[in-house]
Amino acid sequence: MFLTPSELERYQRHLSLAEVGQAGQEKLKRARVVVIGAGGLGSPSALYLAASGVGTLGIVDCDRVDVTNLQRQILFATADVGRAKAEVARERLSALNPEIRVIAHDVELRATNIRDVLKDYDIVLDGTDRMATRYLVNDACVMLGKSLVSAAIHRFEGQALTYVPDRGPCYRCLFPEPPAAGTVPSCADAGVLGVLPGVLGGIQATEAIKLIVGTGDSLIGRLMTYDALAMRFQEFQFARRMDCAVCGDRPTITALRDPPEVCSPEALSRVRRLTPAQLQSMLAGSDAAMLALIDVREPREFAVDHLAGARNIPVGEMSRRVAEIPRGVTPVFICRSGSRSLTACAVALNSGFAAPAHLEGGLLAWAKQAQRDNTRFEVADLA
Amino acid sequence: MACTVRIASPLRSYTNGAAATDASGATIGEVLADLDRRFPGMRFRMIDEQNRIRPHIRLFVNTQAAGDLSAPVRTGDVVHLICALSGG
Numbered sequence: 001m002f003l004t005p006s007e008l009e010r011y012q013r014h015l016s017l018a019e020v021g022q023a024g025q026e027k028l029k030r031a032r033v034v035v036i037g038a039g040g041l042g043s044p045s046a047l048y049l050a051a052s053g054v055g056t057l058g059i060v061d062c063d064r065v066d067v068t069n070l071q072r073q074i075l076f077a078t079a080d081v082g083r084a085k086a087e088v089a090r091e092r093l094s095a096l097n098p099e100i101r102v103i104a105h106d107v108e109l110r111a112t113n114i115r116d117v118l119k120d121y122d123i124v125l126d127g128t129d130r131m132a133t134r135y136l137v138n139d140a141c142v143m144l145g146k147s148l149v150s151a152a153i154h155r156f157e158g159q160a161l162t163y164v165p166d167r168g169p170c171y172r173c174l175f176p177e178p179p180a181a182g183t184v185p186s187c188a189d190a191g192v193l194g195v196l197p198g199v200l201g202g203i204q205a206t207e208a209i210k211l212i213v214g215t216g217d218s219l220i221g222r223l224m225t226y227d228a229l230a231m232r233f234q235e236f237q238f239a240r241r242m243d244c245a246v247c248g249d250r251p252t253i254t255a256l257r258d259p260p261e262v263c264s265p266e267a268l269s270r271v272r273r274l275t276p277a278q279l280q281s282m283l284a285g286s287d288a289a290m291l292a293l294i295d296v297r298e299p300r301e302f303a304v305d306h307l308a309g310a311r312n313i314p315v316g317e318m319s320r321r322v323a324e325i326p327r328g329v330t331p332v333f334i335c336r337s338g339s340r341s342l343t344a345c346a347v348a349l350n351s352g353f354a355a356p357a358h359l360e361g362g363l364l365a366w367a368k369q370a371q372r373d374n375t376r377f378e379v380a381d382l383a
Numbered sequence: 384m385a386c387t388v389r390i391a392s393p394l395r396s397y398t399n400g401a402a403a404t405d406a407s408g409a410t411i412g413e414v415l416a417d418l419d420r421r422f423p424g425m426r427f428r429m430i431d432e433q434n435r436i437r438p439h440i441r442l443f444v445n446t447q448a449a450g451d452l453s454a455p456v457r458t459g460d461v462v463h464l465i466c467a468l469s470g471g
Contacts (some may be wrong), residue, residue: 039471129471152468157392159468175467177438190393192470223441225465230402236443236463298396299424316428 001030001055007099011053024213025053031212034058034121036109036137038085040197041151041204043075043125048205049125050093054212056101057093058121058248061085062108072194109133111256114140123211125204126150127197131178132258138163138171140256142247149207149219151200156193156228158200159218162207168220169240170247179316196228269347272330272357276369279332279359283307292329292359296344297336297380307334307366315340318347331356336379338362384409384458391466396424406462411442412452414462426428429464439467 003011003025014020014028031054035042038061049057065073065080065088084105092204093102105117109128114136118124124146127135134150141148141163150171151160165172203224210216223236246253274282282291293310295302302312313321315335325331331348333341333356340359348356359366363379370377388406390398398404404421408414412434419426429440434452436442442449443463444456458464 039469041471055454096461111391127471129469131467131469134467151471153470154468155392157468159465174441175439179437179439179467190470197471204389223465227402234440234449236446236465238441300396 001026003029004099007053010097010099014052014372017197019215020213021333024215027212027214028053028209029055031123032058033123033125033208033212034054034105034118035125035127035277036060036133037126037128038063038075038089039069039129040072040123040192040194041129041201042055042071042089044198044201045125045127045205045208046075046089046093047096047200049208050097050100050102052205052209053097054208056103056121058103058105058117059086059089059093060105060107060109060117061089062106064162072192072197074198109136111258113175114256114297115144118144118146121146123147123149123208125208127201127204134171134259135178136256138187138243139246139253141165142170142172143152143256147350149204151204153192153200155190156196158196158226158228159294160200160203160207160224160226161222162211162222164211164218169238172246173244174223174238176241176245193228196226199226199228270349270355271342272355273360274332274357275360276366279366280369292325292331293334294325294331295334295342296340297334297363301336301380305378307363310334313344313346318344322347322351325353333358334363335359335368336362337364384460386414386456386458386460386462388414388462388464390412390464391468393466393468394428394464397422397428408456410452410456411444411449411454411462412465413421415452441465 010157011025014025015022033049035046038059046059063085065076065083065085067081070076070078074087075092084106086106090102090104107113118140124137124141126134128134142164145165148163151158207218212219221238223238225234242249245251293307295306295310295312296315298314299312331353333344335341338359338361345356345358367377367379385405385407387403389403406414406417408417415426429437431437444454444460
């Protein structure tokens with residue numbers, strides 16, 4: 001696959017590098033890379049891969065652009081709010097580099113469709129914000145023989161690693177199983193420094209380009225961590241586990257499956273989503289005694305302020321403490337932003353509660369409503 | 384044995400936000416017990432009822448993974464508590 005005159009001009013700075021050169025640039029042109037999640041990580045990685053001339057670039061995301069994304073998701077502009085992320089990304093990346101082919105996958109990755117999405121790509125960049133998807137993507141890459149560059153972020157901290165089939169350990173060799181539902185907060189819950197995914201997404205794109213060109217050392221068997229506050233990079237060695245459930249000598253995961261903490265959309269549709277005004281009116285009404293307010297934040301957050309009558313069961317303890325919630329009442333789960341409470345609903349559904357409720361938007365939304373009502377509610381920051 | 388413990392950000396709610404702390408113990412298990420005395424509940428986030436390291440947690444002594452709680456810790460070592468992160 002030869003480079004056209006316009007490509008020779010565009011990629012001149014790559015062609016000057018002996019480690020890339022014309023042969024490397026032609027490999028980039030032939031490469032097929034898919035980015036899972038057009039979010040904080042997927043934005044910079046996709047932009048750099050497109051700019052670098054990766055010939056076929058897939059973008060997988062089923063979300064719409066939200067104004068709160070713009071603080072870090074640099075693929076999107078204010079005018080894109082409400083539009084499909086995958087489609088906006090396709091437009092932006094094609095505008096950046098019309099020489100490449102960008103494919104938008106506006107789908108939610110599940111065990112049932114991931115083979116189909118990944119089959120036409122050689123390298124996968126995982127930048128999803130869902131733990132369940134992270135494990136699904138890893139398992140699919142192992143089974144389909146795809147290279148995977150994985151990264152994740154939290155507040156001021158990020159981590160990255162690379163898996164190449166038959167050359168080193170997979171993500172499950174490092175972290176064999178996902179944490180219990182909701183014990184790892186999402187960006188919405190915990191907050192994230194806007195520039196942080198720029199660093200990690202840049203590392204992912206670098207890893208992908210080196211794999212394609214065939215130069216340098218990869219993060220195979222090495223976990224790289226980055227602490228933006230301390231401005232410290234560190235790396236930790238880890239080895240393939242012979243007992244790894246997916247890449248081990250006798251794998252127990254032989255078919256793709258959605259990890260158990262993923263609540264089915266059908267089940268989640270039974271969750272009653274209450275606005276602060278609805279919850280307020282229910283608490284003031286005659287049926288208040290039929291509600292059990294369960295605050296699923298950490299005890300430290302609960303101590304700062306909580307709704308009157310609320311009981312504290314941190315979401316990480318929900319699975320083993322769900323029996324403490326009386327039967328015959330409607331549990332109303334409450335957290336900071338409405339994410340952990342939804343996870344608690346999933347646990348309750350799995351434990352037989354027919355129709356749990358949660359406070360949509362969490363106590364942040366409650367505090368805003370309180371402000372409008374000239375009362376005050378203090379929401380604790382996360383550590 | 385005195386060591387430094389570096390704490391992954393999801394666990395810092397137990398340490399009042401501190402990213403690192405000093406601890407003592409000759410093994411990872413003793414270091415975590417020392418931490419739990421000062422930061423109650425922290426150990427349970429990393430170690431289950433059967434004294435196994437939870438599968439989304441990895442503990443490293445300097446740059447080497449600790450397979451279980453008996454991994455030795457020496458004076459001056461840095462113990463890293465690493466969590467699987469999910470943000471993207």
